[in-house]
Amino acid sequence: MKMKRVAIISFHSCPCGKLGDKDVGGMNVYVLMLSKYLGHLGFDVDIFTRNHDDCIYPQIGNIEPRVRVIHIEVAHPNTSKIELYNYVDQFVLNVKNFSDNNMISYNLIHSHYWLSGCVGEKLSDAWGINHLLNFHTTSKAKSDVDIVEENETVRNLMEEKLFFSSDAIVTSTSQEINELQEYYRGSPKKSYVIIPGVDLSTFYPVEKSFAKNQLSIEEDFVILFVGRLDPIKGIDLLIESFSQIQHLKFSRLLIVGGTKNEDDNSYFTKMKNLTKHFGIEEKVSFEGSVNQNDLYLYYNAADVCVVTSHYESFGLTILESMACKTPVISTPVGASKNLIEDGETGFLVNVRSANELSKKIEHLLKDSVLGSKIGLNSYGLVKKMSWSEMALKFSEVYESFLKK
Structure with missing residues (x-):
């Protein structure tokens, strides 16, 4: 029987990191759940990531019997994502040393994000094996919505x-x-579209009163945002929209994700100041990072979950909210256009207008019957979308490369 050992590269961010922290979000969930379910299918998976301070696993940790996370010593743990490109060669060398010292050989490399792609390409050349890549997001996608990063030039070149x-x-x-084909005016060697899943044992519906009691929420209405505190998430639009709703006196906006330390995130500081500008700082709670096992309480406590991103490669928050029967209002990003049918499984806001978004939120707050109908419809849609199904599709792709 042919060995099936896969090296998964997540250079800049550990899949076991604390969700909602800087650089820890949907991609981390994606990598972790894919790896776990590939292990269930008989693949031996090693996830290579950089060393960091707060992982629940040791330097080499068994996530599951066939799945390990391996923290590679490179740079300082606090080195920014922007600076990490300078350490690609060192990371590659250290991964190769780990492989040689432990006499482990791999059959396939799967990289996540452009920095990991740079690593994966060099390892692919060194080991003579195939290299698969998920970008998750690109510099061109960010620049399309006027978000510019310091390393944009080198990132654009490397992504192409x-x-x-x-x-x-x-x-x-x-x-x-x-x-991607439009950005780069061509086609890759091969491409596959594989839809992510949602963990229904982690995200599931419970009584709203129970969830609100657990979280000590007293307001009648709850609007929810879940995600990293990053300009690409467009939280400024949500804050402005929230300030305009008629039910403001009886409502609370929960922003889940990120740090509560203003020194660690300038965007957090900007958003806090924006709530003060609109006079709603007492109605907005910045919850910080929340344990994945507790996140379902926030979804269930909410009357609506709002996604205001400028860009998403998919948008796992949408699936998680739907799995808890909580209606979603989203900008047309990622899979939202495939998952949301207006008035049936949620609402799309096609114009970045605070006035339009506030009207959609208000509509759901006023009509609890509609909210329940949308919640039920969307739950029926996502309960068929599992991580195990996604891993099965990936296994078929992997097998096609292992045969070569």
Whole structure:
């Protein structure tokens, strides 16, 4: 029987990191759940990530019997994502040393994010094996919505190179691969669209009163945001929209994710100041990072979950909210256009207008029957979307490369 050992590269961010912290979000959940379920299918998976201070696992930790996370010593744990490109070669060397010292060989490399792609390409050349890449997001996607990073030039160059040099590009939606082909005016060697899943044992419906009691929420209405505190998430639009709703006196906006330390995140400081500008600082709670096992309480306590992102490769928050029967209002990003049918499984806001978004929120707050109907419909949609199904599709792709 052919060995099936996969090296998964998540250079800049550990999949076991604290969700909602800086650089820890949907991609981390994706990598972790994919790895776990690949292990269930008989693959031996090693996830290579950089060393950091707060992981629940040791330097080499068994997540499951066939799945390990391996923290590679490189740079300082607090080195920013922008600076990490300078450490790609050192990370590659240290991964190769780990492989040689432990006499382990791999059959396939699967990288996540462009920095990991840079690592994966070099390892692919060194080991003579195929390299698959998920971008998750790209510099061009960010620049399309006027978000510019310090390393934009080198990132653009490397992402275009990786798009053509990787043995396969994997995306979560057909829209994403179409955008990539448009950006780079060509097609990759191979491409696959594989839809992510949701863990129904972690995200499930409970009584709203129970969830609100557990979280000590007294307001009649709860609006929820879940995600990293990052400009691409467009939280400023949600804050302005919330300030305009008629039920403001009886409502609370919960912002889940990120740090509560203003020194660690300038965007957090900006958003806090924005709540003061609109005079709603007492009605907005910045909850910080929340344990994944407690997150279902927030979804269930909410009357609506709002996604205001400028860009998403998929948008796992949408699935998680739907799994808890909580209606979603979203900008047309990621899979929202495939998952949300207006008035049936949620609402789309096609114009970035605080006035329009506030009207949609108000509509759901006023009509609890509609909210229940949407919650039920969306739950019926996502309960068929599992991580195990996604891993099965990935296993088929992996097997096709292992045969070569």
